[in-house]
Amino acid sequence: MFYREAGQFKTSYFADQAVFPIRQDRIGLALILGVAFVILPLTASGFFLSVVMVPVLIFALAAIGLNILTGYAGLVSLGTGGFMGVGAFACYKLTTLFPGVNVIVWILASGLFASALGILFGLPSLRIKGFYLAVATLAAQFFLDWAFVRLPWLVNNNVSGAIEVPIRTLFGVAVTGPTATPQFRYLVILSIVTLLTWFASNLVHGRIGRSWMAVRDMDLAAELIGIELPGTKLLAFAVSSYYCGVAGALMVFLWYGSAEPGVFGIDLSFSILFMVIIGGLGSLIGSFFGAALIYGLPIVLRGTLNAIGAQITPATVEHLTFMTVGALIILFLIIEPSGLARLWQIGKQKLRVWPFPY
């Protein structure tokens, strides 16, 4: 009824293979992009942008990275936090060594360092799989955690041991550091995330994405139909770590402003994995849903609990939040193990056939 593709005929292969073959989808996407790029920066408060939109976008980017590895190539990784850290530290080193080059270039380049380490720590995947691999990627997480603390060279030997983001400009306007406005930071992040999402979408819909999915579904069979396993798996690690690295650099440079090594700990890895699973394995839009839900849920819960009872102590609120988040995660998994992306699909189908049930 609301959402029907009747009367939209495809007259070329190109049109038939489009990522969004239905006109309403394209209109919807254009609307969302319009709102995100034009209306939000003009109307929303700086607080909303920097507390809600910026973190969600950055987490979504990291979740896309992990989703490429776990959802598309079927390799579970628990080292996401470490790779995000590599991106952040690489970006810091690069921008302090070469302050003349635009910081955006370095943010995008820092992902390459994460990529290189991703390939290195992805090597065990050629030999082991499943949970054995998941635990093996923890080696990356713990090693990188240790390295961030133990190598003072990474933070230019400053005493605090933390990254302190210098002020950098883009088109003459401050984009990082304390003087950057939330609106501008938000726009920069949104552009990078949109660009990289578009790239990821093309990647997973093309030959490479299909070979990843073949490896995910059954790697032996994939090998038999002529997919080269080592290259495919390592490429998945490289691309995934690139996304995580860029997300890490964005997180420190455009959101936190300064970061201790501790923020790239195992908790970060786990929460990104949550975003991927709750959002939907093997779905790009799911990564955004998952990021919004997992990041937003504790905040909303805390807010609600604080609102309903002033007599509850903050500690109790914290504990109740933990309990509720845990229970909700189990509940989500029971209701829809394929994640929010699947609910989105079902919702669209319902709209398509409404008011008839089939």
Next chain:
Amino acid sequence: MNLLYAVFVDPFVQMGTAPDLLAQTLWEGLVAGVLYALIALGFVLIFKASGVFNFAQGIMVVFAALTLVGVYETLGRWGVPPGALAAYLALAISVVVMLGLAVLVERVMLRPLVNQPDIILFMATFGLTYFLIGLGELTFGGNPKRMIADELYLPSGTYDIKMLGGFVSMQKIDIAAVVIVSLMVAILSFFFQKTRIGRALRAVADSHKAALSVGISLEQIWVVVWFAAGIVALATGIMWGARSEVSFSLQIIALKALPVLILGGFTSIPGAIVGGLIIGIGEKIGEFYWGPLLGSGIESWLAYVIALAFLLFRPQGLFGEKIIERI
């Protein structure tokens, strides 16, 4: 050259010149290994019988220990005189709590998730972890507590043994830990090999469908394994708690048990024990002799590297079942 000397010669010279220190390090590694093995055992029990990689084992350890201490304190407030009676009463109540947890987990979490992919079940145990963290802190408070080791008649103090030209000191509680772990493994092995439920467990581990078709109740088996894992968690909690104190940071040690698991194989009880010992000893020796070279603190990842090195040669772990893949 200096570096090569420091890596390949110096540590061994140190070992040769101070054998008592080596013995002390080995003993500490052994004890740590036994305790890692104990956590790994909890993982293996559940993985064997239900294919669930139970991430919540670490928090179950904390939760069990907190329950024990919390119940003991509550009993004290209700007028039960502190001492052995109250301690053992608290122990019994904690066992009942772990049974209740097992039943709840099976009813609420596992039953609706039957037949889902492994990773979904893995994630569900994460949800359980968060839930138990919240529940534990809410009920018992977040402050570290003292384990009631003396009241449970666990020994304290140290033995100093004169050997190899020096003193090697052994905590009595560590010796008790080694004894208790050996006992538990013996009992569990007996349970798995000889009893009716144990055989049913092994049948379930082999194939859910085949086990169902010969009339084994999956639900009942799952409750039994989660309960067994809960008991193992309780024992682990008491041992670790007695060594330091009961707090939520104990949960970190669960992460230490993961390399033990991949080293020994997810499905093997002997693997958990041997893996635990290799990791424990390797970690302590590595930290003590090679750690200073890298600026110490390498304990956090050395275990994983050791495990990875083994995995390159045996992808299913030392004692894991051979992975056979069919198309």
